[in-house]
Amino acid sequence: xxxxxxxxxxxxxxxxxxxxxxxxxxxxxxxxxxxxxxxxxxxxxxxxxxxxxxxxxxxxxxxxxxxxxxxxxxxxxxxxxxxxxxxxxxxxxxxxxxxxxxxxxxxxxxxxxxxxxxxxxxxxxxxxxxxxxxxxxxxxxxxxxxxxxxxxxxxxxxxxxxxxxxxxxxxxxxxxxxxxxxxxxxxxxxxxxxxxxxxxxxxxxxxxxxxxxxxxxxxxxxxxxxxxxxxxxxxxxxxxxxxxxxxxxxxxxxxxxxxxxxxxxxxxxxxxxxxxxxxxxxxxxxxxxxxxxxxxxxxxxxxxxxxxxxxxxxxxxxxxxxxxxxxxxxxxxxxxxxxxxxxxxxxxxxxxxxxxxxxxxxxxxx
Numbered sequence: 001x002x003x004x005x006x007x008x009x010x011x012x013x014x015x016x017x018x019x020x021x022x023x024x025x026x027x028x029x030x031x032x033x034x035x036x037x038x039x040x041x042x043x044x045x046x047x048x049x050x051x052x053x054x055x056x057x058x059x060x061x062x063x064x065x066x067x068x069x070x071x072x073x074x075x076x077x078x079x080x081x082x083x084x085x086x087x088x089x090x091x092x093x094x095x096x097x098x099x100x101x102x103x104x105x106x107x108x109x110x111x112x113x114x115x116x117x118x119x120x121x122x123x124x125x126x127x128x129x130x131x132x133x134x135x136x137x138x139x140x141x142x143x144x145x146x147x148x149x150x151x152x153x154x155x156x157x158x159x160x161x162x163x164x165x166x167x168x169x170x171x172x173x174x175x176x177x178x179x180x181x182x183x184x185x186x187x188x189x190x191x192x193x194x195x196x197x198x199x200x201x202x203x204x205x206x207x208x209x210x211x212x213x214x215x216x217x218x219x220x221x222x223x224x225x226x227x228x229x230x231x232x233x234x235x236x237x238x239x240x241x242x243x244x245x246x247x248x249x250x251x252x253x254x255x256x257x258x259x260x261x262x263x264x265x266x267x268x269x270x271x272x273x274x275x276x277x278x279x280x281x282x283x284x285x286x287x288x289x290x291x292x293x294x295x296x297x298x299x300x301x302x303x304x305x306x307x308x309x310x311x312x313x314x315x316x317x318x319x320x321x322x323x324x325x326x327x328x329x330x331x332x333x334x335x336x337x338x339x340x341x342x343x344x345x346x347x348x349x350x351x352x353x354x355x356x357x358x359x360x361x362x363x364x365x366x
Contacts, residue, residue, distance in 0.1 A: 001065025001090040003037040007099055009057050010042075010086050011078040016227060017046045017053040018075040019201055029113045033071035035088070035095075038064040045117055046071055051198055052117045052230045067095050068109040077104055118230050120223065121216025124188055127164065127181035129224060133207035135166050135177040136199050138326035138356055142175035143168040143196035154193040154234040156241070157220075161187055167241045168196060173319050173342075173360040174241050175326065181213075190215050193234035202229050245344065245357045249335035251308035253281050254348050257332045260302050261324050263288050267298040268317040276314035276363040281306050281336075290317070313339045314363040323358035339365055 018033060025031045025048060036043040042059035045052065067090040077097065078086070084100040090108060097104045136155065144152035156167040162183060167176040192215055203211075206224040214221035221230045264277060270291035271277060280287040286304040291297035313336060323345040324332060331348035345358040 001035070001037050001067055001095075002063040002088070003042055003059045003061045004085055004087045005042060005057065005059040007078070007081050007083055007086050011081065013042075013044050013055045013057045014071075014075050014078045016055055016205060017044050018071045019205070020048070020051045020053045020198070020229070021046055021071045022048040029068070029109050030115075031070055031072070032068040032109045032114060033074055034111070034114055035067045035069060035090075037061045037066075047115055047117050049115065050195075050232045053228070054117060055227045057226070065090060066111050068111045068114050069095055069106050070109070073106065077106075118219060120221045120228060120230060121214040121219050123184055123212050123214045123221075123223075124159070124190060125164075125181050125183040126210050126212045127179065129203075129207040129209050129211050131179050131181075132211050133203040134328070135164075135179050136203035138177045138358075139166045139168045139175040140196050140200050141168075141322040141326070142170055142173045142358070144170035146170075150234055151193065151237055153196055154238075155196045155199050156238045157190075157192045157194055159183070159188055159190040161189070167238070169239060169241065172316075173323065173358065174239075174244060175323070175356075175358045176241055176245060177326075177356045179355065191236060192220055193236050193238060194220055194231060195234060198229070198231045202231075245359055247337070247344070249337055249344065251281070251311050251336040252306070253286065253334045253336070254305040254331050255286065255302060255334070256330060257324060257327050258330075260286075260332065261321060263300040263302050264317060264321060264324075267291075267300050270296045270298045271317060274316070276365075277317045277320060278312065278314045278365065280310075280312045282310045308336075311336055311339065312365060313343060314365050315343070315360055316363065319360050323360055326356055326358055328356070 030048045034045040041056050043056045045054045081099040086099045089096050093108055095106045095108050152170055158165040162180055164181050165178045202222045209224045212223045218233050219230055267288045267290045278289040283306055285301050288300045327347050329347040333346045333348045335344040342359050342361050346354040347356055
């Protein structure tokens with residue numbers, strides 16, 4: 001194999017596929033990055049049996065061929081190369097990479113031991129990368145990091161015709177975001193559980209263009225501008241999140257997001273680990289309180305428009321902030337019923353069924 005390629009193009013492609021390399025591969029060959037040169041294209045791939053990434057770039061191919069190179073080392077090298085054309089020549093068990101006066105000889109791994117990448121499943125629709133990335137970013141904080149409960153580490157994708165809903169929960173909060181998309185066929189209906197960590201990476205890296213979404217038996221695929229990722233799906237079992245997000249609320253408070261978030265962050269500086277932020281809503285304002293232990297205490301007042309009775313309610317500060325950070329409007333609405341029940345965060349102005357909803361568990365007041 002022998003090819004020449006633009007240094008920046010190569011470095012960008014290597015970095016994109018290398019991001020899904022496993023930290024602790026089950027077998028050494030899964031730490032490799034596969035290079036396939038043919039015609040005018042260079043295809044770079046990685047696969048760990050759960051997630052695959054594949055990107056195609058233009059290259060001047062003198063001798064077609066394949067080589068499997070340690071992925072993380074290749075990513076470090078290509079990122080640090082001088083701004084010149086890169087030439088890669090592989091022969092036997094070594095691949096020689098040159099760029100200007102820099103030269104690296106990398107030991108290759110057996111290509112025949114590298115697993116075949118899964119086929120991209122059938123495309124079922126497409127959405128703008130920016131919309132997709134925003135929606136994933138709004139719901140992903142609510143996904144659990146506890147790998148002993150795999151169902152909670154995923155993002156539920158519900159597709160119904162022209163609408164898609166993403167949802168996630170870790171049992172202490174639920175986040176959901178609805179958006180429109182372009183289905184391949186009218187009336188398309190599907191549901192899938194995608195690992196949140198993978199979907200976050202995919203959405204972040206493909207936000208610049210239109211994202212094609214594909215679904216098959218136990219696998220999902222995402223593709224944009226020559227970059228494709230497949231991921232093995234989780235068990236589809238998930239809570240009935242919609243029922244939990246449509247309760248009637250007797251108390252409503254509307255606040256400006258930015259000053260509310262800033263005040264919570266300041267007051268939380270004196271909150272000890274796992275101690276609550278207390279919110280006391282009255283007519284025209286909310287009193288934010290925290291602390292009172294070994295560190296000290298903090299209070300701040302923020303304007304709030306209250307509809308309903310006065311209420312005192314408490315939350316974990318980072319759970320509350322995760323919900324507020326998902327709000328894209330200038331104002332946020334806290335829908336509440338009692339100090340012992342969860343509160344629903346929505347955007348203002350909002351429809352009867354807002355696009356972003358975040359239900360967060362309240363804490364017992366002491």
